[in-house]
Amino acid sequence: MKAAAFAYARATSVVNALELLAAHGDKAKVLSGGQSLMPAMNLRLLSPDLLVDIGGLAELQGVAVKGGTLVIGALTRHVDLLRSAEVALHAPLLREAAAHIAHPAIRNRGTLGGSLAHADPASELPACIAVLDATIVVRAPSGERRIAATEFFKGIYETALLPQELLVAVEMPARGKGSAFFFQEYARRHGDYAIAGLAARATIDDGRFSDLRLGFFAVGDRPLLAAAASKLTNVSVTPTVLADAAATLVDELDPQGDQQASPAMRRHLAQVLLRRCVAALLARPDLETGAAQ
């Protein structure tokens, strides 16, 4: 189908975009890469009166390290995450995740800001930025506010963003090589939205996790930072410890069923991902099979 009629404004600056959003309230929609908004409009799930196209705003582009912080502009495209040297050094998790997002033609236009604002629970990037302790920088006519990634996602397609606000950047600690990462997802075909996925960051000392953040996606209404991680931290991980953590994980999850997978299948896959992640990060292949139930 085709989108219903709408008016279009090419924003000339962030300030101009904010003025347009303030003037039109929730009848306006921000247009970044259009890779989620245009499908929704073509399917007539959405029909805004006005599109505010921020796609040309240089202010929202670019990846930079400032002090100890990695700053990624909202308009950074998925393909830019794949190519950026700063991302490869300080947040390789984002690079790994971006390779799983859709297909090349979509990665050439889809943006980080758009993916976070869209907040599809099956998306890779929201879980990654929660795992990376990121802060989301949001601009309103009244000024800027910073929202912790863990506070930003409120439900399916729901975030802490207000209609008159613009997501301008994402900031996270620039870690260099201090952390280990794991990323894996199940999808029926490369590039499809995940059926279940896990993004993780760990600090490992002497074969133990001194810090572990497990970000599951597609298994709830928003990315889940699993409390099960605490069962694996500062202990020597045995098959029993891992089985206990997997049981905790199952209790935390509240997955939806859809045509791709039942809630039971998603719970199962999340446990498999947990075992694979721990085995891979600790370089203990025995744990992947050893803890199987």
Add this chain to the structure above:
Amino acid sequence: MIAPMPVSLLINGEPMDAVVLPRLSLADFLRENLKLTGTHVGCEHGVCGACTIRVDGEIVRSCLMLAVQAHGASIETIEGLSDSGEVADLQAAFRQRNALQCGYCTPGMLITAQDLLKQSPVPDRAAIRQHLSGNYCRCTGYQAIVDAVEATAKARAGRSA
């Protein structure tokens, strides 16, 4: 304004001015206004890949881009790639290997395959499948398409060696 807006862009190297409604997709602009019907429209939500074109040298879905967003951009369609001879060998390999039947997916397949071959001259079959993963073909079963892309890659590598 919901009213038509002016756009200036390059289409296959030719400068062009037009006045279009904001809701007009780039795919429909190419097909309906410019009669460049090699760009096909299947799903109109980014899933099938039939509408794949090049914008400023990068492949994109023309069903998910508005004509007004293409203001100032350089657009290349299958007609451009075909007329310039850029994909002549790929087209010949598709024909030879029966990598097309109805041809609906073919323009998108060719543009996407050419994009891969520019970035990675001798991709293996897994890399070819991955790059083409966003392009549906309902006829061939993909095997012959992967064969044609692989054969073209090898032939090009041989020529440049």
